[in-house]
Amino acid sequence: MPLEIVRNDITKMKVDAIVNAANESLLGGGGVDGAIHRAAGSGLLAECRTLGGCKTGKAKITGGYNLPAKYVIHTVGPIYNDGKHGEKVLLESCYRESLALAKEYQCETVAFPLISSGVYGYPKDQALKVAIDVISDFLLENEMMVYIVIFDKAAYKISEKLFSDIAEYIDDNYVDEHTNYSRERIRMNALPPMAPRTRRKKTDDDFLEMCDCRAMLAEDDLDAKLKQIDESFSQMLLRKIDEKGMTDAECYKKANIDRKLFSKIRSDVHYKPSKPTALAFAISLELSLAETEDMLRKAGFALSHSNKFDIIIEYFISKGNYNIFEINEALFAFDQSLLGA
Ligand code: ADP
Numbered sequence: 001m002p003l004e005i006v007r008n009d010i011t012k013m014k015v016d017a018i019v020n021a022a023n024e025s026l027l028g029g030g031g032v033d034g035a036i037h038r039a040a041g042s043g044l045l046a047e048c049r050t051l052g053g054c055k056t057g058k059a060k061i062t063g064g065y066n067l068p069a070k071y072v073i074h075t076v077g078p079i080y081n082d083g084k085h086g087e088k089v090l091l092e093s094c095y096r097e098s099l100a101l102a103k104e105y106q107c108e109t110v111a112f113p114l115i116s117s118g119v120y121g122y123p124k125d126q127a128l129k130v131a132i133d134v135i136s137d138f139l140l141e142n143e144m145m146v147y148i149v150i151f152d153k154a155a156y157k158i159s160e161k162l163f164s165d166i167a168e169y170i171d172d173n174y175v176d177e178h179t180n181y182s183r184e185r186i187r188m189n190a191l192p193p194m195a196p197r198t199r200r201k202k203t204d205d206d207f208l209e210m211c212d213c214r215a216m217l218a219e220d221d222l223d224a225k226l227k228q229i230d231e232s233f234s235q236m237l238l239r240k241i242d243e244k245g246m247t248d249a250e251c252y253k254k255a256n257i258d259r260k261l262f263s264k265i266r267s268d269v270h271y272k273p274s275k276p277t278a279l280a281f282a283i284s285l286e287l288s289l290a291e292t293e294d295m296l297r298k299a300g301f302a303l304s305h306s307n308k309f310d311i312i313i314e315y316f317i318s319k320g321n322y323n324i325f326e327i328n329e330a331l332f333a334f335d336q337s338l339l340g341a
Helices: 031-040 042-049 088-104 124-141 159-171 181-191 204-215 219-230 233-243 248-254 261-265 274-286 287-297 308-318 324-333
Strands: 005-006 019-023 059-063 071-076 110-114 145-150
Touching: 005 031, 005 124, 005 324, 019 088, 031 042, 042 059, 059 088, 071 088, 088 110, 088 124, 124 145, 124 324, 145 219, 145 274, 159 308, 159 324, 233 248, 233 261, 248 261, 248 287, 274 287, 274 308, 274 324, 287 308
Parallel strands: 005 145, 019 071, 019 110, 110 145
Antiparallel strands: 059 071
């Protein structure tokens, strides 16, 4: 999965490069900077001394020394004032410059902390949004596995409005799998009786209308519909990509799926993806809820109201929000597995 949010200590990440939220001196500091220097050992500080500092919004690279990572990319985030002093542009630049350096050094895997969101005071939800926006833009053009590393759960926040909207949606829709049926029955009995349905006699007009409809469903159309019933997941995916006028790469990138997995699905007509992978494609293709259910069925799954993960996905589809990275932010906030490979 090209962008993943993980909870970890960044100094433990086994990646090609970790990014350090440094200060302009590059001579170490508190927070994540201190942790990286402690774990890397004195060789890192010695190399940093040769770099002559770094401007806010820029990035410089060193070796990883005793860290599991081969490189450390040091970037200097802005100190947050009130959001009106160019903080966002500078923070975006930190991510862009760090990714450019990672690319130049042929890194395939990179891990970022939430830059500026600690001592520098950038509101965490906004800092996370900047990170996700810049990284996902970069991944549209580049092949890389990027991690956003969240140190502690408290450090992680999506916008409160989104969080409470989703929580409310879960509350309204969640059905406990172990429904107490006798209680359910009592509740049903307490409901007012339903009004009897009035039945209208069919008129000639109704009949003509029905015939028209049938005629419209041309034979070809019927053939195509019958073929779709037997279609596998892989076939449906490729058909939908064509119908939406997307390229394969557009689709798997938007789905946060890596190229290798996509090729596997493409070449194996009977490939059975995991549920998060199937859903990632449904989101990428911007399928309606009914189409999403259809696609899931091909992979042997269904959406259920006894599952928070499913309800959150349903929430986003019902809102017409198909941004997989925002969906993953929300899934992460609710401790659910993420979409993608
Ligand atoms: P800044 O000065 O840029 O705000 P900080 O180091 O104070 O940098 O904080 C940046 C982010 O890094 C914060 O969200 C903090 O929780 C997180 N952080 C601190 N230590 C670690 C660590 N070992 N691994 C990953 N993230 C960390």
